[in-house]
Amino acid sequence: MSLREEHPDHPGLADAPAIVAEALARATAQAPARPTGVRWRLFLLLLVLVTVNYVDRGSISVALPIIQKEFALSPELVGLLLSAFFWTYALMQVPVGWLIDRFGPRKVVTASCVGWGAATAASGMAGGFLSMFIARAAIGVTEAGVMPAGGKLNALWMHSKERGRGATILDAGAPLGAGVGGILITWLIAATGGWRMSFVIAGIATVVLGALIWWYVRDNPRDHRAVNAAEAEYLEASHAAEDAEAAAAGSTSKRGLLPYLRFRSFWAMCFGWLGFNGVFYGLLTWGPLYLAQAKHFNLSSIGWSTFVIFGAGFVGEILGGALADRLRARGHGANLVMRSLLGVSSLIVAGGLVGVTVVGDPITAVALLSVVLFFLRWVGLFWAVPATLGGRTNAGVLGGAMNLSGNIAGFVTPIAVGLIVGATGGYTWALLYFVGSAIIMGISVLTLDYSRRLPV
Numbered sequence: 278m279s280l281r282e283e284h285p286d287h288p289g290l291a292d293a294p295a296i297v298a299e300a301l302a303r304a305t306a307q308a309p310a311r312p313t314g315v316r317w318r319l320f321l322l323l324l325v326l327v328t329v330n331y332v333d334r335g336s337i338s339v340a341l342p343i344i345q346k347e348f349a350l351s352p353e354l355v356g357l358l359l360s361a362f363f364w365t366y367a368l369m370q371v372p373v374g375w376l377i378d379r380f381g382p383r384k385v386v387t388a389s390c391v392g393w394g395a396a397t398a399a400s401g402m403a404g405g406f407l408s409m410f411i412a413r414a415a416i417g418v419t420e421a422g423v424m425p426a427g428g429k430l431n432a433l434w435m436h437s438k439e440r441g442r443g444a445t446i447l448d449a450g451a452p453l454g455a456g457v458g459g460i461l462i463t464w465l466i467a468a469t470g471g472w473r474m475s476f477v478i479a480g481i482a483t484v485v486l487g488a489l490i491w492w493y494v495r496d497n498p499r500d501h502r503a504v505n506a507a508e509a510e511y512l513e514a515s516h517a518a519e520d521a522e523a524a525a526a527g528s529t530s531k532r533g534l535l536p537y538l539r540f541r542s543f544w545a546m547c548f549g550w551l552g553f554n555g556v557f558y559g560l561l562t563w564g565p566l567y568l569a570q571a572k573h574f575n576l577s578s579i580g581w582s583t584f585v586i587f588g589a590g591f592v593g594e595i596l597g598g599a600l601a602d603r604l605r606a607r608g609h610g611a612n613l614v615m616r617s618l619l620g621v622s623s624l625i626v627a628g629g630l631v632g633v634t635v636v637g638d639p640i641t642a643v644a645l646l647s648v649v650l651f652f653l654r655w656v657g658l659f660w661a662v663p664a665t666l667g668g669r670t671n672a673g674v675l676g677g678a679m680n681l682s683g684n685i686a687g688f689v690t691p692i693a694v695g696l697i698v699g700a701t702g703g704y705t706w707a708l709l710y711f712v713g714s715a716i717i718m719g720i721s722v723l724t725l726d727y728s729r730r731l732p733v
Contacts (some may be wrong), residue, residue, distance in 0.1 A: 302407075312508035315501055316434045320446045322493055323427055325377045326386070327450025329486055330460035331425050331561075333397045333479050334362065337413065338565050339462040339580065340472040345566075348406055349622055351522075356695020359562040361410045363687030366417035370684065371534060372676020375424040378532060378670065381496035382426035382433075389426075390418030390487025398480030401473040424660070428676030429619060432664035436515040440604060440661040445598025448657030451651060452590030455561055459583030472596045494586075521732040523668055534674050536733040537667070543715065546662050546675075547682035549721030552682035553656045555714025560586070561645065563698075563707065571638035571704050582643050589652030597622070597655035611665075611727040615658065622652040622717030627712050634708045656718065666731045686714065 292405055337344065338359070345355055377385050393416050400412035427447040435443040465475030494499040499509045537543040568574040597618060604614045629649040638641050663675035692706045 291674055293564040294496075299442060301483070309544040310505055310507045311633050313503060313505045314716040315504045316439075316443075316498065316512070319402045319430070319434060319494060320443055320500075322490070323430065324450045324453070326390070326486060326490060327427065328454040328457060329450075329479075330393075330420060331451050331454025331605060332461060333393060333416065333483060334420065335455045335458045335561050336397070336462045336476060336479060337400070337409075338562050338648075339459050339583065340466060340475070341566055342569050343466070344409070344580075345471055348409070350406060352695045352699040353408060354695075355566070356412065356692045356699075358406065358410055359691035359695070360688040361413035362417040362420075363558070363691070364417065365414045366421050367681050367684035367688060369418055369421035370425065370677040370681035371674065372672035372677075374425045374680075376535075377422065377426050377429050377673030377677070380430045381494050382673070383423075383460050383491065383494045386423040386426045386494065387487050387491040389419055389422040390490055391484050391719035392482045394483030394485075394487065396480070397483060398477045401476030401480070424680050425663075425673050425676035428660050428663045428679075429669075429673040430494070431660060432669040432672035433496065434512065436512060437519055438515075439602060440664060441605065442598040442602035445594045445601075445654075445657045448660050449591050449654070451557070451592040451657070452587040452654050453596060454587075456587030456591060459565070459580040459587070462534070463577060463580035511594050514619065519668065519730070532670060532674075534535065534671075534678055537671075537675065537678075537731060540666075540731050541724065542666060542674075542731065543678075545721045545725035546659065546666065546679050547631045549718055549725060550659055550683035551686045552714045552716070552718030552721060553653065553659070555686040555690055555717070556630070556649075556653055556711045558684075558687045558705070559694060559711050559714070562691045563694050563704075564646070567698040567704050567707075568639075568643075572642060574639065585643060586646045586650050593651030594654035594657045598658060601658055602717055615725070616723050618655055619658065619721055619722035620719060622655040623722060625649075625652040626662035630708055630712045630715060634705050639697065653715075656722065662725070662727065665727060665729075668732070690714075 284421050315641075330632075339360075341355065344350070350358065373385065396412055396415035396419055400409060400416065403412055417649035424447075426442075431440055431447060447516040462475055465478060466472050469475055469478070485507045564586070565579045565583060568579050574582060599613055601618055604618075605611065626649050628643050629652075632645045633642050633649070636645065659679065660676070663679060664672045667675040690710075693710060697707045697710065698704060
């Protein structure tokens with residue numbers, strides 16, 4: 278007698294696989310789905326975007342020893358040329374921040390990629406100082422939307438407990454691009470026989486990246502085909518909690534910049550980013566020439582040294598963001614975490630720069646500059662501040678205002694360093710200028726209130 282015949286009212290062994298499969302299907306249907314990780318993949322794409330941004334932005338600094346000789350430029354004209362990008366870049370920050378809040382970051386970033394790719398390629402065709410100045414100014418206009426849009430996407434796509442990592446993943450493209458750019462541009466110059474074709478190739482790659490951004494980025498997580506309901510609900514719950522807390526504090530999320538001008542934290546945000554960029558842009562624009570003239574490095578050594586220095590900044594920024602989010606997850610308050618981390622970083626940056634002024638050995642100077650960049654890039658956490666102070670509604674325009682302040686240092690610093698080097702014949706006082714910027718940064722990061730949205 279078979280088992281089925283012996284127990285006619287019970288399922289037999291032959292039915293067991295079907296029963297198990299049905300039970301597993303029911304359990305799977307009842308279990309809550311895990312949130313997808315689309316937000317992290319999106320921010321890795323933004324990391325690539327900002328990396329390419331800084332490759333293009335810093336390419337002129339790497340090729341500058343050759344360009345300066347070809348165009349017969351004095352130190353003062355070099356400083357003016359290096360500042361061309363920052364004038365237009367800074368002036369566009371607040372307008373482009375408004376455009377991001379009005380039309381969404383996806384459209385602005387895509388248009389930005391296409392425009393700055395074309396302008397970078399055009400800079401490779403410059404015939405002298407004036408045409409190169411115009412091309413660099415055009416790159417400034419077209420690149421202006423990238424970082425404020427990234428800050429807006431951090432507000433839209435990241436949980437409040439993840440924005441430290443979101444901010445530093447976004448901003449880590451700056452030192453990574455500067456470091457990779459040093460190697461990539463020097464390799465392209467060697468491979469193509471000159472700096473011009475390397476700029477054209479970089480521009481074409483940027484336009485291709487713009488198409489990828491349009492294909493993958495969305496302004497709302499629910500609009501992304503790969504985001505499941507669990508991830509969307511996870512983010513929306515965080516946004517709802519922030520909105521409720523802001524409403525209790527009297528915030529009405531009015532659009533615009535003017536209401537924020539009366540708050541100390543707004544100005545601390547702006548001056549902190551100004552001080553930060555006084556150091557970073559100074560090293561980005563004049564660092565390769567400093568290594569060539571003060572430390573007598575050749576083009577290959579400049580490329581590798583730039584990679585080491587700014588690569589240390591990339592590692593420091595990623596670790597700083599992870600450390601900040603971990604401390605927040607352990608229950609430490611936003612002010613304690615941010616003021617402690619960024620205060621320590623400011624102190625080490627200022628001390629490291631003083632050290633560079635007194636050491637003569639070029640390898641030691643590179644090592645000290647690597648330490649400076651490692652801790653300086655912790656301040657990339659500032660890209661979470663626009664969302665903290667202004668919420669999702671005004672994250673774009675506040676990010677634009679912050680970046681405007683930072684890029685005032687962007688166009689002042691190259692000119693100031695050019696005047697200092699031209700007047701003194703050396704770099705000691707230029708490095709002390711960077712120390713002053715680090716002090717401004719340190720005061721600001723300790724003044725800002727990171728714990729609440731401003732009541733606007």
